[in-house]
Amino acid sequence: MKTVNRVLAALNLFVGACAIVGGLAAIISPEEPFGITVDLLKGTPFDNYLIPGILLFIVIGIGSIVSAFLLLRYDLKYQGYISSVFSWAVIIYLVVQYIMTDLVLPIHILLFIIGIVEVALSIVIINKQRQSSFQS
Structure with a gap:
């Protein structure tokens, strides 16, 4: 179980770091983060990348x-659920981003796959916790 927790934590850290970098870029330069112009946002509810950047930074990055x-650090009863929520947030964010912008970069594909792996590992943790609670 410790191995699953460590792998999931490492994936969470990687996703969080990517989201913080991307979110900060969008917050600092909402008109053109990483050279991506606001032209991609035509037809979306956003005029610039500020709101998506804030969501990316706070929900996915910090989360x-x-x-x-x-x-x-802790052996929490609901850790599998906590991790699952943030893993699903990554997947949902990327799917919504694609639907709105039609933009897919290699990092998006990587993060989508990592999100799926995170969900699977979260399910492993949830199942292990359920089994141990039934045996107690």
Whole structure:
């Protein structure tokens, strides 16, 4: 179980770091983060990348890092659920982003796959916790 927690924590840290970098870029330069112009946002509810950047930074960035910290530091009853929420947030964010912009970069594909792996590992943790609670 410790191995699953460590792998999931490492993935959470990676996703969180990527989201913080991407979110900060969008917050600092909402008109053109990483050279991506606001032209991609035509037909979306956003005029620039500020709101998506804030969501990316707070929900996925900070959320994933907090989840990793909790995985490594504490043995919480609901840790699998906590990790699952932030893993699904990554997947949903990327799907919505694609639907709105039609933009897919290699990092998006990587993060989508990692999100799926995180959900699977979260389910492993949830099942292990359920089994141990039934045996107690």
